[in-house]
Amino acid sequence: MTDSKKVIEILTQISEQIQMEKEFLTELDNVIGDGDHGINMARGFKEVEKKLPDLTGKDIGTILKAVGMTLVSTVGGASGPLYGTAFLKASAAVGNKTEIDGGDFIAALEAAIGGIEMRGKAHEGEKTMLDALIPALNAMKKSYAENKDFKSALAQGVAAAEQGVEYTKTIIATKGRASYLGERSIGHQDPGATSSCLMLKVISRMI
Ligand SMILES: Nc1ncnc2c1ncn2[C@@H]1O[C@H](COP(=O)(O)OP(=O)(O)OP(=O)(O)O)[C@@H](O)[C@H]1O
Numbered sequence: 001m002t003d004s005k006k007v008i009e010i011l012t013q014i015s016e017q018i019q020m021e022k023e024f025l026t027e028l029d030n031v032i033g034d035g036d037h038g039i040n041m042a043r044g045f046k047e048v049e050k051k052l053p054d055l056t057g058k059d060i061g062t063i064l065k066a067v068g069m070t071l072v073s074t075v076g077g078a079s080g081p082l083y084g085t086a087f088l089k090a091s092a093a094v095g096n097k098t099e100i101d102g103g104d105f106i107a108a109l110e111a112a113i114g115g116i117e118m119r120g121k122a123h124e125g126e127k128t129m130l131d132a133l134i135p136a137l138n139a140m141k142k143s144y145a146e147n148k149d150f151k152s153a154l155a156q157g158v159a160a161a162e163q164g165v166e167y168t169k170t171i172i173a174t175k176g177r178a179s180y181l182g183e184r185s186i187g188h189q190d191p192g193a194t195s196s197c198l199m200l201k202v203i204s205r206m207i
């Protein structure tokens with residue numbers, strides 16, 4: 001089980017990791033986009049970090065809702081509204097629980113993905129964050145169905161997300177600015193898939 005306190009610790013670590021990988025994410029976006037993904041994410045999660053102290057003791061849905069609203073309002077570009085929607089949908093899925101297990105996490109991830117698909121009108125295979133998140137969800141579901149524990153399921157999820165990031169190198173972008181490059185987007189990994197994978201890795205390390 002993961003409680004509200006742990007969720008706040010995980011969000012703090014996600015922010016730290018994003019600050020550390022800001023340059024890398026921006027470099028990736030420089031090649032196929034407009035070079036702001038790291039900057040956008042770092043700015044958004046710095047604002048999230050500022051909100052976390054006031055969220056101590058709140059239920060997990062309330063915490064995730066605050067994250068989503070902060071990302072929507074502080075991150076420019078496509079990724080702010082997309083990640084913001086993801087956290088808001090995850091928040092609604094978790095509701096007022098103060099402890100969650102692997103099944104709750106899977107339900108929250110599924111809701112988050114649904115939110116991104118709806119907001120971004122995107123599907124798997126379009127070289128976006130979904131190409132890390134959907135394989136991760138499927139791997140976690142499979143692992144959970146085999147009665148593996150939360151931590152093992154997350155490890156499988158991360159492995160699938162890493163493969164998903166690699167897969168984005170082989171496909172053409174059909175969403176966002178990267179789509180302007182057409183075939184020239186092949187060979188380059190997607191920044192959003194990379195940041196999604198980074199978040200899952202932090203969660204997996206801390207559970
Ligand atoms: N319609 C979409 N659906 C899902 N993910 C998307 C979509 N459009 C862009 N993305 C993701 O957002 C990432 C780019 O985020 P960034 O913070 O750089 O915003 P941006 O510069 O406004 O994006 P873009 O130029 O791609 O619209 C991409 O790498 C991709 O993973």
Ligand SMILES: [Mg+2]
Pocket residue numbers: 029033034035036037077
């Ligand atoms: Mg960009």
